Amino acid sequence: MAKILSKGEFTTLTLTDDSTVTKTAIDEGAEKLAKEIDFLKLNKSKFHYNFLPHVFSYEVKEKHAYYSIPYLSGPLLRDYIYSEPDFLLCEQSLEKTIANLDSLHRQPGTIEAAAFSRKYYFERLRGRWEKLKNELSDTQLQKSFSVEGISSSDVRSVFSLIAKGTTLLIDGKEINFSIEHLASSLASFQKTFEFPQTSIRLIHGDPHAGNILLHDDEAFFLDPNGFMDGGDVAYDFGKLLVSFDWHDLSMMSMLESANIEVVSNGLRVTNNKVYKDDFIKERHVALRRKIMELLTEKVVPLYADDPLLLQRIKLLLYVHQFSFAPTLIKEKPETALHILLNAISDYSTFTEGGRFSLT
Ligand SMILES: Nc1ncnc2c1ncn2[C@@H]1O[C@H](COP(=O)(O)OP(=O)(O)O)[C@@H](O)[C@H]1O
Ligand SMILES: [Mg+2]
Known part of the structure; x- marks a missing residue:
């Protein structure tokens, strides 16, 4: 069988x-x-x-x-980094993963950099959200609900409301958000998204920690996205970073569920980003720090004519989340909503101090 x-x-x-x-x-x-x-x-x-x-x-x-x-017998990187007691071994698995991505990235790609940027950083995201924005919501949201156990139709309604534009009060911080705000904010990073052709390489396309399997001293890459013409190397590293953000924590039920209240001018979100376990919290912070260190030391120097590479990778952390959150609504409604709320609150912090804050 x-x-x-x-x-x-x-x-x-x-x-x-x-x-x-x-x-x-x-x-x-x-x-x-x-x-x-x-x-x-x-x-x-x-x-x-x-x-x-x-x-x-x-x-x-x-x-x-x-x-x-x-x-391939062995754990997924996603599970290993939280279950392996020895942090040094976790760091080694990250080093291996980044070294393997780097080997793949040695091959040049053929797609034009500007075309890749337009399609995957702007048009795809916009297309997915435009559908939600134009949707007539048929569900009436309850006054107050938990993200835990939420139905996909309720999540669709929340996404649609957020796409059209609403005020979010997330753990006390007020953010005015709409898909238009997001699009114009991202457009303001135009220089970061204009990268040289030398950064177009063979990419995996989806190297999140659930697609990396540790077996026989090797970090195997499963489930490639099939970019036969190559793509931006930052695209891959952005996906890896997403795994070490709230995405996987939510996928693995390592966070408390946020609560949402419908208030007169929008939504109030409380209990967001609350870890179930302090060990996980510390690991999460340490792993993210390690990834940023590895990227800075081992990757950035390889792309001398792409001085905004690291900045783009950090931005892609949000672009990826905004882009795929809508695709998770049907199958993983809780995760979709968690990712969106965290992406909105973290992106607004990221852009604060700049001209294009979402708040
Ligand atoms: N060769 C393999 N050996 C062991 N487990 C595997 C293998 N390929 C896939 N898996 C398991 O199946 C899961 C889903 O595989 P994947 O190719 O990522 O499919 P999906 O497109 O559904 O994400 C992986 O996360 C892994 O747990
Ligand atoms: Mg997969």
Whole structure:
């Protein structure tokens, strides 16, 4: 009997015998899986990276695709960094991850830098939020509710309200937010998003800690996003950073649930960013510090003609969260809302002191 390892809306991963994992996708998922197959097959055969799994077999049809790779025993980086008592070992796994990303990034990409920036940093985000903004909300929100156990239709209503524009009072801090505010604030960082062609390399596209598996002294990269023409290296590091932000803490239920009250001019959010455990809190801070250190020491010097690289990576921490929060509403409504609230409050802090504060 095949054992199911993981199941999403369109993809299922099964352990078919003790040594093979088969990833199957249906409907919309098939197209993405086909790109994943192309990426893994081409790059593994061309460059022989130890950290990419070898594809044993695959098939792609219009609404159905699958591929098989070796089963890799070992923890996901996402779990390891909070369960391993020895922090030095966690640091080593981060070093390995960044070194592997760097190896991948040695290959140049072909997509034009300006086109990549426009599409992935502006148009995609805008498109996802525009839909929510234009939505007629059919649910009436309760006066007061917890994020815990919230339904996806209620989260959709909150996202729609936030997209149109509202005042958020998050743990005492007032933020006027709308998708227009966000778009103009991001546009003010134009220089940071205009990067040289030398920063277009082969990228993984989704190297969050849930796609990195530690096995046999190696950090394996699973689930690439299939950017066959390459992309901005900052895109990858931004995704990695997101994993060490509130995203994974929420995914792993390591945070208390925030409470939301509907008030006359908007929403009041309390109990946001409250850790269930002090150990996790300290780890989180230390891991983020370590990543920033590694990026500064090992990555930034490799891109001398991209002086705003680190600034862009930090900005992408927010761009990524604003961009994918809407895609999580249906399957992970609590996480979607947590990510959005934290992205709004942290981005507003990030931009404070500059001209384009959201507050
Ligand atoms: N080769 C493998 N060996 C062991 N576990 C795997 C393997 N591939 C995937 N998994 C498990 O399945 C999960 C989902 O796989 P992934 O390719 O990331 O699919 P999804 O597109 O659903 O995120 C991973 O987080 C990991 O826990
Ligand atoms: Mg994955």
